[in-house]
Amino acid sequence: MSRKKPDELRSARWFAPDDLRSFGHRSRMLQMGYDYADWEGKPVIAIINTWSDLNQCHVHFKQRVEDVKRGVLQAGGLPVELPALSLSESAVKPTTMLYRNMLAMETEEQIRCHPVDGVVLMGGCDKTTPGLIMGAVSAGLPAIFMPAGPMLRGNWRGKTLGSGSDGWKHWDERRAGIVTEAQWREMEKGIARSYGHCMTMGTASTMTAIAEALGLTLPGASSIPAADANHHRMAAECGRRIVEMVWEDLVPSRILTAEAFDNANTVAMALGCSTNAIIHMIAMARRAGISLGLDDLDRKSRVIPVIANVRPVGDTYLMEDFFYAGGLPALMKELGDRLNLDCLTVNGRPLGENIAGAENFNRDVIRPLTDPVYHEGSLAVLRGNLAPDGAVIKPAACDPRFHEHEGPAYVFDSYPALKEKLDDESWDIPPDAVLVLRNAGPQGGPGMPEWGMIPMPKALLKKGHRDMVRLSDARMSGTSYGACILHVAPEAFVGGPLALLRNGDRVRLSVSKRRLDMLIDDDELARRRAAWTPPAPRYERGYGWMYSRHILQADKGCDFDFLETGFGAPVDEPVIY
Structure with a gap:
């Protein structure tokens, strides 16, 4: 493999020429206390840090960025920290999903406009992983993802x-x-005793594992608990490795192939992944120019069983246990030839070589394929006259009796109206009801909030019921469970069929047939369609205005249409005068 020469570094185009503009670049670096030896002939490494005082998952990033910098310096690079939008799912209203694409845009433009040769992406809390990766893929410079790591297991009264x-x-x-x-x-x-993201197999653990399965992290990096000393060492190794990646010109397009996304899909299903994985994987694939859709994900789910016995699909274990059992390399070793083992990864070696020595130290935490937690993959994609473009359910995490179900719809047009009714102990709602929330999708939410795991009605809780079929165009937390049908597309707010459903209509769900239908004849639906009027726009200005006009539906990954590969010609390198 040919290696770059120092004069071929991208950053040299800022600092090397003998002209007035480069004089300005150099003098301003000197102004900050740097010397020529800090950058001459060395890769400049951007560290995109999504730390903030309101992001509990990333509170340790103040220290970890120093670990990354240490590694960059050890390898002969110049580290520069570039703070980026910090998205805490626990703190941001209505949802960080509204801002995932903003982070992706910021990441792409930070990389493009600064004198940097490679990038370390520091993320973990739900939307930071896909947002950072989407931006880095579009920017096209060598990039490595440093996952935040799960927090320690919670404890309450010995449980x-x-x-x-x-x-x-x-x-x-x-x-x-x-x-x-x-x-x-x-x-x-x-319940949350240390820094780090959720230690269940929620969206955060799912997405960092997907990043590793794609080949964008160091082997085993996604499983390391945030509070473990191994995490410090992994962060420093990310810094060392990205310098070598620059010399090797190991860019994302060499890693993110169709086969790599097939691996990510396989691993996601085996993990008992979050339903949010579908949206983010599709968005990342489309950024990389890879065709990946709901049907591809559903086909994989039919043949890949869940083998990670981690909550919420599993009944006992958490990510700390998963790490001690061998982590993601051990799970991928169990999957064996179901993976594309020749795929290149950020350490410059193929996936098969990375996992060759992995061991499974607890075969109850990471099950063999012959003894799965659930016989199919984590998710199922439904279609029918309620969701012509698809909906998602997590059958592995709900009561099997709801896999085939029919019941009357109880429909709500807003979350506040639904919430008020849920606490009415006198509400005469039958346990076979299908509880429906609409106008909570990408535009309707706005931002597709995590309202899809609708709380059980108090009237049913008092009677001993703990699950029922719930249906929405919203998302749910990756830590959630239950018979929840999500991501109905098109959403009700833009006139999808869900907008036409009425109280008392019969709804039929069949997981085995992958169907979701309202039992209404076509003529009646046509009459309702003719009478439907669109709601008022959620936004009249600013980012929300742009978001509303360019957001794609859930089945297409909820990216902005103008950011996808294929929308237009790639942006040229900025001209430096």
């Missing part, structure tokens, strides 16, 4: 708690009067 999943479960128990306010407060203090 292990999983962030998100146990919160949802015990909230229903509190609403049913079983958990007291004092106990609830104790759980608040015990």
Whole structure:
């Protein structure tokens, strides 16, 4: 493999020429205390850091960026930290999904406009991983992803708690009067005990694992708990490795092939992945110019069983246990020839070589293919007259009796109206009802909030019920579970069939047939369609105005149409005068 020469570095176009503009670049670097030896003949490495005081998943990034810088310096590069939009799913209203594409745009433009040769992407909390990767793919410079790592397992009165999943479960128990306010407060203090992202197989753990399966992280990096000393060492190794990637010109397009996305799809299904994985994988693939759609994901789900016994699909273990069992390399080793083992990864070696020595130290945490947690993959894609462009369900995480179901629709047009009714203990709603929330999709939410795991009606909780079919054009947290049908496309807000559903209409779900239908004849639907009027726009100015006009639907990944590969010609390198 030929290696770049120092005068071929991209950053040299800023600093090397003997002209007035480069005089300005050099003098301003000297102004900050740098010397010529800091950059001459060395790769300049951008470290895109999504730290903030309101992002609990990334609170350790203040330290980790120093670890990354140490690695860059050890390898002979110049590290430069570029802060970027920090997206905390716990703090941002209505949802960080509204801003994933903003982070992707910022990442792309930060890389393009600065004198940098390669980039370390620091992310982990749900939307930061896809946002950073989407931007880096479009920018096209060598890039390595440094995952934030899961937090330590939670604890309450000697019981292990999983962030998100146990919160949802015990909230229903509190609403049913079983958990007291004092106990609830104790759980608040015990469910999230360290920095790092959710330690269940929620969206954060799913997406960092997908990044590793794509070949964008160091082997095993996605499984390391945030508070483990191994995480410091991994961060420094990211810094060392990105310098070599620059000399090797190992850019994302050499890694993100169709086969790499096939690997990511396989791993996602085996993990018991978050439903959000579908949206983000499609968006990342489309940025890379790879054709990946809902049907591709569903076909994989039919043949790849869930083998990661991690909540919420699993019943006991959390990401800390997964790491001790061997982490993602051990799971991929179990998958064996179901993966494309020749795919190149950021360490310059093929995937098969990276996992050749992996061991599974706990075959209850990481099951063999012959003894899966669930016989099919994590997710299923549904189609029918309620979701002609698709909807998603996580059958592995709901009561199997709801896999084939028919019941009357109880329809709500807004989350506040639904929430108020859910707490009405006198509500006479049957347990076979299909609880429907609409106008909560990409445009309707706005931003497609995580409202899809609709809380159980208190009236049913009091009668001992803990699950029912719930249907929406929203998303749900990756830590969630239950018979929730999500991502209905097209969404109701833009006139999708969900907008035509009425109270009392019969809804039929068949996971085995991958169907979702309202039992209404075509003539009646045509009459309802003719009578439907679109709601008022959510935004009249600013980012939201742009978002509303360019956001794609869930089945296409919810990217902006103008950011996808194929929308127009790639942007040329900025001219330096």
